[in-house]
Amino acid sequence: MANATDSANPNNPIYGPFFGVMGVACSIIFSSLGAAYGTAKSGTGIAAMSVMRPELIMKSIIPVVMAGIIAIYGLVVSVLIAGSLEPPENYPLFKGFLHFGAGLSVGLSGLAAGLAIGIVGDAGVRGTAQQPRLFVGMILILIFAEVLGLYGLIVAIYLYTK
Numbered sequence: 001m002a003n004a005t006d007s008a009n010p011n012n013p014i015y016g017p018f019f020g021v022m023g024v025a026c027s028i029i030f031s032s033l034g035a036a037y038g039t040a041k042s043g044t045g046i047a048a049m050s051v052m053r054p055e056l057i058m059k060s061i062i063p064v065v066m067a068g069i070i071a072i073y074g075l076v077v078s079v080l081i082a083g084s085l086e087p088p089e090n091y092p093l094f095k096g097f098l099h100f101g102a103g104l105s106v107g108l109s110g111l112a113a114g115l116a117i118g119i120v121g122d123a124g125v126r127g128t129a130q131q132p133r134l135f136v137g138m139i140l141i142l143i144f145a146e147v148l149g150l151y152g153l154i155v156a157i158y159l160y161t162k
Contacts, residue, residue, distance in 0.1 A: 011094070017088055023103030026103040027074045031111065031114075034112065036114070038118035039068065042067060045123065056125075063120070066121075070149045073106055106155070117145045117146065125138070
């Protein structure tokens with residue numbers, strides 16, 4: 001009877017690639033959840049604002065675009081990790097843990113960034129409809145929220161290349 005560590009190299013257990021695949025899944029799932037929330041929440045604000053000021057719709061799309069970029073970060077890391085997955089005999093457990101950590105870093109930071117973009121985007125577009133001078137402040141806060149996802153991408157790429 002074979003157990004989980006039966007292979008030519010005990011550092012390459014049969015469950016090693018599981019962690020790499022979980023990194024791929026966490027990366028795309030969590031970053032897409034953040035992007036979806038940011039898009040939905042900002043879209044709600046745009047819909048509410050456009051009833052009174054329809055001329056501001058195109059100017060208010062910025063939070064939705066920024067939320068969509070968060071999902072691209074997760075997609076990039078998922079494709080990188082998925083491209084380096086190998087059969088268990090060639091895939092060390094350490095590499096699986098690194099890929100899992102990379103997926104979690106970009107996924108969870110993307111989720112946090114998407115939540116921030118959604119909340120700021122919703123309040124920002126509604127406020128900009130009433131006071132147009134709020135637009136620059138809204139954009140600055142959205143940039144700071146987007147950078148949270150970018151930090152996760154940088155850490156993920158660093159872990160991936162380790």
